[in-house]
Amino acid sequence: xxxxxxxTPVREQDPEVRARNFEEVCLGYDAGEARREASRCLxxxxxxxxxxxxxxxxxxxxxxxxxxxxxxxxxxxxxRDSSLPSVCGRVCPQESQCEGACVLGIKSExxxxxxxxxxxxxxxxxxxxxxxxxxxxPNGRKVAIVGSGxxxxxxxxxxxxxxxxxxxxxxxxxxxxxxxxxxxEFRLPKDRxxxxxxxxxxxxxxxxxxxxxxxxTMTVDDLLDRMGFDAVFVGSGAGLPRFMGIEGENLNGVxxxxxxxxxANLMHAYxxxxxxxxxxxxxxxxxxxxxxxxxxxxxxRRLGAEAVIVYRRSEAELPARVEEVHHAREEGIVFRxxxxxxxxxxxxxxxxxxxxxxxxxxxxxxxxxxxxPVVKEGSNFTIDCDVVIMALGTSPNPLIxxxxxxxxxxxxxxxxxxDNGATSRxxxxxxxxxxxxxxxxxxxxxxxxxxxxxxxxxxxxxxxxN
Numbered sequence: 001x002x003x004x005x006x007x008t009p010v011r012e013q014d015p016e017v018r019a020r021n022f023e024e025v026c027l028g029y030d031a032g033e034a035r036r037e038a039s040r041c042l043x044x045x046x047x048x049x050x051x052x053x054x055x056x057x058x059x060x061x062x063x064x065x066x067x068x069x070x071x072x073x074x075x076x077x078x079x080r081d082s083s084l085p086s087v088c089g090r091v092c093p094q095e096s097q098c099e100g101a102c103v104l105g106i107k108s109e110x111x112x113x114x115x116x117x118x119x120x121x122x123x124x125x126x127x128x129x130x131x132x133x134x135x136x137x138p139n140g141r142k143v144a145i146v147g148s149g150x151x152x153x154x155x156x157x158x159x160x161x162x163x164x165x166x167x168x169x170x171x172x173x174x175x176x177x178x179x180x181x182x183x184x185e186f187r188l189p190k191d192r193x194x195x196x197x198x199x200x201x202x203x204x205x206x207x208x209x210x211x212x213x214x215x216x217t218m219t220v221d222d223l224l225d226r227m228g229f230d231a232v233f234v235g236s237g238a239g240l241p242r243f244m245g246i247e248g249e250n251l252n253g254v255x256x257x258x259x260x261x262x263x264a265n266l267m268h269a270y271x272x273x274x275x276x277x278x279x280x281x282x283x284x285x286x287x288x289x290x291x292x293x294x295x296x297x298x299x300x301r302r303l304g305a306e307a308v309i310v311y312r313r314s315e316a317e318l319p320a321r322v323e324e325v326h327h328a329r330e331e332g333i334v335f336r337x338x339x340x341x342x343x344x345x346x347x348x349x350x351x352x353x354x355x356x357x358x359x360x361x362x363x364x365x366x367x368x369x370x371x372x373p374v375v376k377e378g379s380n381f382t383i384d385c386d387v388v389i390m391a392l393g394t395s396p397n398p399l400i401x402x403x404x405x406x407x408x409x410x411x412x413x414x415x416x417x418x419d420n421g422a423t424s425r426x427x428x429x430x431x432x433x434x435x436x437x438x439x440x441x442x443x444x445x446x447x448x449x450x451x452x453x454x455x456x457x458x459x460x461x462x463x464x465x466n
Contacts, residue, residue: 007109008037015330019301022185022270025327026090026115031071034119037112038067044103049113052101055446057081059098059113066116072131075124078117083154083201084445086125086193087179089118092442093321125196133203139163141459144229146214146400149177150441151235151432153201154448155455160204162456167229169212174266177237178433179441181262184295185270186302215399220407224427230462231427231455234415235448238394238433244287248344249390253281253352257288257296257391264299280305281387285355287341288391289313292438294324296389297333305387307333312340312360312373338362340373342380344388354382394438404428412437421451422458429455 011027012018018025029037041063049059058077065073078085094100094114102110124131143159145152148170156166174180176194188194202208214220214236223229241256243249260278268274280303286296289311301307309328311318314337318325329335338360345354359379362371401409408416408424414435421429431447433439 005036005040007040007112008033010112010115015327015332018186019331022302024189025186028122029112029115029119034116035067035069038063038116040104041067041111042103048101048103049098049111053081053098054440054442055081055449057098057117062120063111063113063116066120071120071123072127074120078120079124081449082117082442082445083157083449084150084197084441085117085121087121087150087188087197088442088445089114089116089121090188090193091183091440093440095322097442122193125193125200128196128200128203135203135205136161136163138165141165141230142167142228143455143459144169144223144227144232145235146220146232147171147177147235147237147432147434148175148198148208149179149235149237149432149444151237151434151444151448151451152177152233153198154445155233155235155431155452156206156448157201157204158449158452159455160201160206162452164456164459165207166205167207167209169214170208170210171213171236172266173210175208175210177235181265182258182292182295184261184265184299186298187295190265213399215403220400220404220425220428230459231429233421233448233451233455234400234423234428234430234434235432235444236396236400236434238396238414238438240395240397240413241390242392242394243390244341244392246341246343248346248352248355251344251346251352252350253279253386254344254388254390257286257292257389258394260296260389261292261299264303269299269303278303279387281352281385282306283385284308284387284389285310285341285383285385286389286391287311288393289318289320290391290393291320291324292393293391294320294328296391298324298328298331300387300389301331301333308383308385309333309335310339310341310355310357310383311335311337313370314338314362317362317370336383338373340375341388345382352386352388354384355388356380356382394433396434396437400434419450420454421447422454427458429458 062074062077099110145168267276269276280300284300284305343356347353359376360373363374366372406425415430429451432444
């Protein structure tokens with residue numbers, strides 16, 4: 001019977017309306033819709049969805065409780081493995097993880113696992129004041145967390161539940177890392193979702209210190225040697241943008257996607273009450289094809305620009321989520337595929353006036369398995385624009401690497417850590433984008449949780465030795 005029930009559609013803002021505001025695109029399920037969708041789950045004995053979840057959430061377990069109308073039970077099941085269900089339900093690439101492995105998806109539509117997780121997470125936030133938070137007795141040991149993104153928040157939550165005194169050091173003035181500065185409001189509401197998820201971590205007794213740049217204000221060595229922390233977890237993300245190295249990248253009107261989105265998010269460009277000095281121009285070209293490129297191009301569109309994506313491969317190779325590409329097209333974003341910039345053009349005042357590109361064609365597969373783009377000789381052409389945003393990926397800031405003795409990094413500047421987050425420096429653990437380079441929220445969260453277990457084992461072993 002379950003397989004004959006069609007997938008429950010999710011209500012969304014009309015594309016023409018939402019392209020002019022920063023309110024959330026997807027409106028989510030109500031209780032009836034969530035239970036109807038949950039009833040589609042086959043409750044497989046071998047749960048492929050759970051196997052393909054990076055943190056192995058008991059997906060059939062929480063869905064069966066939700067189908068029975070037990071939101072509290074569903075929330076408890078998710079909480080065993082996920083610290084940020086409202087966030088993950090919104091931004092995780094479910095189509096390539098849990099939903100991509102759903103048995104129902106073989107012959108019909110997979111269960112809407114992400115939307116169900118979002119519903120349960122939002123229910124949990126709405127009922128947070130009614131639920132008892134058990135804070136364990138302090139065990140007398142202290143751990144420092146560098147960075148308040150998903151890796152840091154997950155690590156902090158798990159350690160607090162084990163009785164550690166946890167302090168999170170955040171370089172910016174707002175807590176949440178990439179959840180606050182990197183993901184646009186229309187995909188992840190800051191006050192309604194991120195701030196409430198942070199509050200849940202605070203209720204566990206975790207302390208937060210903002211405007212502290214580890215490597216500048218103080219070092220990892222200071223945390224361990226001078227301030228008495230028993231271990232440090234580095235979850236500082238990957239905020240150093242990459243550029244192409246082409247002529248004109250230093251012109252006025254050229255931004256990295258990281259800078260553009262950070263300005264828009266932290267300076268409240270999404271709020272009409274703020275007069276935020278974020279320049280999107282009248283015609284913006286965004287270079288790249290990942291989720292960050294989609295975030296940047298859709299933000300530029302909402303700030304009043306005609307917005308164009310330029311990507312050197314075909315649509316089949318786009319790394320962005322299918323849902324984000326679909327939403328971008330609905331909002332009037334133009335996609336110029338098999339196109340690569342070679343030069344940014346300037347006017348007399350040193351501002352962008354256009355971008356010169358070449359057409360590409362696909363050759364043999366590269367190391368990633370995707371077919372390598374090859375230039376079509378003599379295919380140069382120009383796109384008129386006054387803003388260019390480079391969304392080509394990021395790497396970790398070298399500040400912590402350069403100021404921490406005995407900390408190994410690889411050629412990409414990422415901290416070298418084992419599967420449990422242990423680095424070459426005893427007592428220093430790391431996870432998330434600082435180790436892998438830019439990746440997903442769920443992978444960062446999973447790394448933070450693994451590191452929390454490893455930190456507990458490390459400190460416990462040291463206590464026994466003493």
